[in-house]
Amino acid sequence: MADRVTVIGAGLAGSEAAYQAAEAGVDVTLIEMKPSHMSPAHRSAGFAELVCSNSLRSNQLSNGVGLLKAELSAMGSLVMEAAYETAVPAGSALAVDRVRFSEFITHRLRTHPRITVVERRETALPDEGVTICATGPLTDGEMAASIAALQGGDGLHFYDAVAPIVEADSVDMSVAYFASRYGKGDPQDYLNCPMTREEYDAFYQALVSAETAQLHEFDDDGKITVFEGCMPVEVMARRGYDTLRFGPMKPVGLPRPDGTEAYAVVQLRRENREGTMYNLVGFQTHLTFPEQRRVFRMIPGLARADFLRYGVMHRNTYLRSPGFLTAAYEVAGREGLFFAGQMTGVGGYVESAASGLVAGRNAAAACRRAPRILFPADTMVGAMARYVSEGGCGKFQPMNANFGLLPPLAERFKGKKSERNEALSARALQSLAAFLHT
Numbered sequence: 001m002a003d004r005v006t007v008i009g010a011g012l013a014g015s016e017a018a019y020q021a022a023e024a025g026v027d028v029t030l031i032e033m034k035p036s037h038m039s040p041a042h043r044s045a046g047f048a049e050l051v052c053s054n055s056l057r058s059n060q061l062s063n064g065v066g067l068l069k070a071e072l073s074a075m076g077s078l079v080m081e082a083a084y085e086t087a088v089p090a091g092s093a094l095a096v097d098r099v100r101f102s103e104f105i106t107h108r109l110r111t112h113p114r115i116t117v118v119e120r121r122e123t124a125l126p127d128e129g130v131t132i133c134a135t136g137p138l139t140d141g142e143m144a145a146s147i148a149a150l151q152g153g154d155g156l157h158f159y160d161a162v163a164p165i166v167e168a169d170s171v172d173m174s175v176a177y178f179a180s181r182y183g184k185g186d187p188q189d190y191l192n193c194p195m196t197r198e199e200y201d202a203f204y205q206a207l208v209s210a211e212t213a214q215l216h217e218f219d220d221d222g223k224i225t226v227f228e229g230c231m232p233v234e235v236m237a238r239r240g241y242d243t244l245r246f247g248p249m250k251p252v253g254l255p256r257p258d259g260t261e262a263y264a265v266v267q268l269r270r271e272n273r274e275g276t277m278y279n280l281v282g283f284q285t286h287l288t289f290p291e292q293r294r295v296f297r298m299i300p301g302l303a304r305a306d307f308l309r310y311g312v313m314h315r316n317t318y319l320r321s322p323g324f325l326t327a328a329y330e331v332a333g334r335e336g337l338f339f340a341g342q343m344t345g346v347g348g349y350v351e352s353a354a355s356g357l358v359a360g361r362n363a364a365a366a367c368r369r370a371p372r373i374l375f376p377a378d379t380m381v382g383a384m385a386r387y388v389s390e391g392g393c394g395k396f397q398p399m400n401a402n403f404g405l406l407p408p409l410a411e412r413f414k415g416k417k418s419e420r421n422e423a424l425s426a427r428a429l430q431s432l433a434a435f436l437h438t
């Protein structure tokens with residue numbers, strides 16, 4: 001089919017993808033626009049630049065991203081090698097010296113015998129050959145238009161307006177109840193958290209006074225906050241005491257099991273088929289993560305909620321991936337064209353690298369006309385690829401690594417949540433080892 005792979009973008013995903021394809025024995029052209037062109041968030045000339053935090057998050061096997069790191073390390077990930085080589089003390093998290101991290105990766109890629117680096121800003125996807133597009137969440141207009149055209153013009157999202165997701169098992173079912181509004185549809189699709197007037201009062205006061213995250217200047221262009229359909233819940237609350245009660249917290253049509261109507265109701269909508277994750281309907285937010293934990297745990301039934309993903313609202317270019325990409329991150333019906341990184345709908349540095357690993361290995365397979373490598377669904381790397389290619393229940397939104405994506409254990413786990421997660425991790429690592437040895 002082709003004798004080389006072209007990778008566009010040397011961020012977290014593109015760097016990992018280029019390395020994996022080259023290590024699989026294929027020649028690679030890695031095209032990066034820095035330093036002559038910089039996105040609004042990038043500042044340095046090096047590859048795999050960490051644009052914000054220097055943390056690659058938890059290193060524990062009781063954490064979804066900790067498992068993902070272990071899987072990537074087991075598969076010879078360049079990003080993970082660089083991270084451990086340049087780690088700085090950060091407790092149970094893996095944080096790095098961002099300059100040395102980027103230098104390590106840049107050096108390995110620039111000196112790799114099968115990789116040729118080209119400094120150029122690409123404005124369109126090529127029509128043929130084996131290509132991995134990894135231009136990231138801030139992909140600029142021309143390239144975005146080329147990608148959008150591939151999806152029929154309306155396939156790209158430009159903003160994230162994401163509500164928090166909680167783990168179903170962590171919802172207190174002595175308080176919350178299943179019901180869909182006016183009894184329409186499957187009642188299992190919605191969990192409802194009812195509030196008394198006093199509870200609403202306290203929640204309202206906490207919400208309107210909670211601390212919000214700082215916007216990046218390129219996020220602060222008014223589009224996020226002006227668009228009524230995705231207004232942050234705290235902004236809506238500030239419009240008036242009752243605004244939420246007539247909006248996302250409307251109690252009508254959702255009687256409690258005893259038939260009475262609550263003063264307000266927070267609805268949680270099922271996020272995946274397995275029913276292990278639920279999102280807070282209408283709760284897209286700019287609050288800082290600690291404030292989300294504090295304020296949203298005031299919602300009856302969520303006092304002990306485990307947040308699998310926090311709400312965010314920021315600029316983010318990503319594909320409507322389900323049905324468009326396969327679990328190899330290849331465009332269905334356009335053999336040899338792959339996407340990787342945040343633009344596929346994975347969220348976070350490590351997740352972006354993971355998608356790069358899968359795309360890079362599969363692009364090498366495409367060059368050889370070999371079958372694609374589809375990782376088992378009970379591994380985190382496989383579960384993320386499955387989420388991207390199949391989606392969940394509602395509108396497709398970016399997702400970070402979390403245990404809600406994995407199929408549950410065969411038997412209900414009775415111990416602590418952290419022990420259950422470690423059991424899921426042990427199963428995933430065993431499954432991956434067996435897969436890699438076949």
Ligand SMILES: Cc1cc2nc3c(=O)[nH]c(=O)nc-3n(C[C@H](O)[C@H](O)[C@H](O)COP(=O)(O)OP(=O)(O)OC[C@H]3O[C@@H](n4cnc5c(N)ncnc54)[C@H](O)[C@@H]3O)c2cc1C
Pocket residue numbers: 008009010011012013014031032033034037038039041042048049051052053054120121122123134135136137138139140143216315340341342343347348349350352
């Ligand atoms: C402001 C901001 C803050 C973030 N903070 C965090 C955080 O703290 N933690 C976290 O886990 N995640 C964070 N993220 C998400 C983060 O972007 C991703 O986790 C990760 O960087 C995405 O990797 P990527 O490879 O998809 O894209 P990127 O790392 O952005 O890499 C894309 C690369 O492609 C290059 N490129 C773009 N267009 C072209 C073109 N047309 N031609 C050639 N080259 C091109 C870019 O220069 C860049 O090097 C943040 C994102 C943003 C935008």
